[in-house]
Amino acid sequence: DLRGRKAVITGSTSGIGLAFAEGLAEMGVDITLNGFGDKDEIEENRARIAGEHGVDVRYDGADMTKPQEIRDLITGAEAAHGRIDILINNAGIQKVAPIDEYDDDTWDRIIAINLTSNYHTIKAALPGMKKRKFGRIVNVASAHGLIASPFKSAYNSAKHGVVGLTKTVALEAAEYGVTCNAICPGFVLTPLLEAQMKDNAKARNMSEEEVKAKLLNDAHATKEFITYENLIGLLVYLCSNAGSGATGYPYAVDGGWTAH
């Protein structure tokens, strides 16, 4: 029942967001892509997803640290596709360092992109969803929205904030046919995680391979990384008509990490 729905996915030029765009396009959803990266590569992905799945795929390069650009992303998508049914807040960055050495600008940037951008997209998209009595908001938080690891003060704070925002919006929107949930992945091998491994190795005085093994061993009971497929199944459920009763919850897909 997703065919013909219109989705905006922030941070969808790479990793989880790009996989979510492909997953929803496969179900017949028209997509607005967003994020940074190489212009040719973005255009290649846009054209490929549209061509393979016969859906409309557009791109908006709004910077998630800039409230006006975020508002324009939402009004632009509404103008181009007529409405937004599905909003996925996925853009995110990470920086691993001890808090007493943490860089202030990096703190502000992580809070802006990983948390405050969700506030701005939701604020702009919710009125249309309420008016049409349908909406699915999915915020990509993290296992770090539920539990913490050392050296990720800004990220953990932002992601715990996303979970709080998710619950609040769910309560405010519930009677308007709009759900708001968070997906909380464990470790997924994306460009973000690869970069984080380098910093983590430095902060822990270990090699990258040792860090990878330690992270998986300590965190995932499955000892396996989370795959895009693991996440897309849940995303499709939350966005479908059948998902109407599920709202205000941070769904962990983390190999059993938060069960410890």
Ligand code: NAD
């Ligand atoms: P990624 O680096 O592959 O993708 C991040 C995306 O965000 C890219 O498209 C990038 O261009 C975009 N982005 C970054 N800054 C932006 C800005 N200012 N404005 C607009 N777009 C911007 O990372 P990923 O691992 O796919 O992460 C996606 C989300 O999943 C993030 O919110 C991340 O915190 C979360 N997450 C990742 C993991 C993991 O293990 N990889 C685990 C849990 C949660």
